[in-house]
Amino acid sequence: MSLFIGLMSGTSLDGVDGVLVDFWAGAARTLASSHVPYPDALREELMGLQAPGDNELEREAVAANKVAAIYALCIEQVLAKTDIKFADVRAVGAHGQTIRHRPELGYTWQALNGALLAELCGIDVIVDFRSRDVAAGGQGAPLVPAAHQALFGQAGRTRVLANLGGIANISVLEQDGHVTGFDTGPGNVLMDGWIARHLGKPYDEDGTWAAGGHVIPALLASMLSEPYFAAPPPKSTGRDLFHADWLQRHLAGHASAAPQDVMATLTRLTATTLATDIRRHAPAADIVYLCGGGAHNGTLRRMLADELGGHVQLETTDVLGVAPGLVEALCWAWLAFRFDAREPGNLPSVTGAQGLRVLGALYPR
Structure with a gap:
């Protein structure tokens, strides 16, 4: 088996979708999934961080820790539906919660403490998939x-x-x-x-x-x-x-x-x-x-x-063969699978990047 977990929280700010995928022999077989909603207070704070505000650096850091905790809970719920142990999962691909996306200024930012998530789940965690494409002159989206x-x-x-x-x-x-x-x-x-x-x-x-x-x-x-x-x-x-x-x-x-x-x-x-x-x-x-x-x-x-x-x-x-609500999480599992193999995850024809790039930053277990 070649097991990866994909975690996605999108612009709707409704919570985190997680999916466990087996990429053995080039196929993609979905084994389990879960959804964890954001608490109202966290959703409101993430919404507020979409625009400049007072003390936003500290507020974003605290929110990123809370997002990591929700992501960890989603991982736990996904694996609880199977007999698979945390140590059997090769890596987690985690999107984080976008709070700013300004490729024209050379940056994109997703709130998620990847280091904390690795500590909480004990699995290799791959995050920040968009930044390398932006650094290569691309939009960083869609991936x-x-x-x-x-x-x-x-x-x-x-x-x-x-x-x-x-x-x-x-x-x-x-x-x-x-x-x-x-x-x-x-x-x-x-x-x-x-x-x-x-x-x-x-x-x-x-x-x-x-x-x-x-x-x-x-x-x-x-x-x-x-x-x-x-x-x-x-x-x-x-x-x-x-x-x-x-x-x-x-x-x-x-x-x-x-x-x-x-x-x-x-x-x-x-x-x-x-x-x-x-x-x-x-x-x-x-x-x-x-x-x-x-x-x-x-x-x-x-x-x-x-x-x-x-x-x-x-x-x-x-x-x-894939429920509409799981497609993006599946894609993030695939991006983690590509990073693990040190294979490109972007398409310059889509993002406008200068070339193919391996996407993501690793926090080892």
Whole structure:
């Protein structure tokens, strides 16, 4: 067996997904998984660290320790579902919680104390996967397209994997083996913030609230004027751009808009920007596989299907043998597997880096 654990916490800030994977003989077999939600206080602190504030260095360090403890708990829960011992796991690939992503300034930062995590779990811990790509002139994101190609690519057929997390991104796995990928824009981040503000809920389950609203064309057009959407890849984004103040600027001329109609418009924004980039960069694709939390949003899926037209089939990654909520954690297990073999984990065609690089920093057990 060749056992690795992947741990992922994304822009939605809902908690940590963990998966145990056996990469023996080149295959990727998922053995167990778990999800550990963030406590409300930690989630609020991580949200607050998205912007400059008082005493932020100490606050980030303390939060990074708390994130490590949650990651360690997730590892414990994953292994508790198996007969596998901690010492049998080759390494853990841990993403950490992104609080700043500024590749144009030469840095990206994920809150996670990797040293503490290694102490807590007694397994080799590999962290900070994005920084080496950024140092090589890349965006540091998205990194999952390389894993998507290795795990889901199919010769002779173009496939698209669309991750609907807080930020949406696509991987275009072309039939000749060429791979492109980038962040298309908001996934759930604006929708989650809006429903939390008005209904006190963490997300719009199945898109039920959005389904009862009406899209506001002028508001949608205003948001679609954001220069990021027209920028060519390689590109990546996050809460540094798409946040509550960004939305509020576009709402300035729509003070009387019903909150439910705004929700419908935000859902359509995600569907429109995602579909536009799929048509633009994967015109030969006849199937799109959805993963991430947004894959379970029925209203978003219907809007996306409408934007793509009837010739493109939508499926979740369940049909590929991986639950939508586990795909990113699986990718981080794969990145740890690549680091352990000292093999590259990035794709310059995706991130814009100067070349292939081994990604990550190791904290030995």
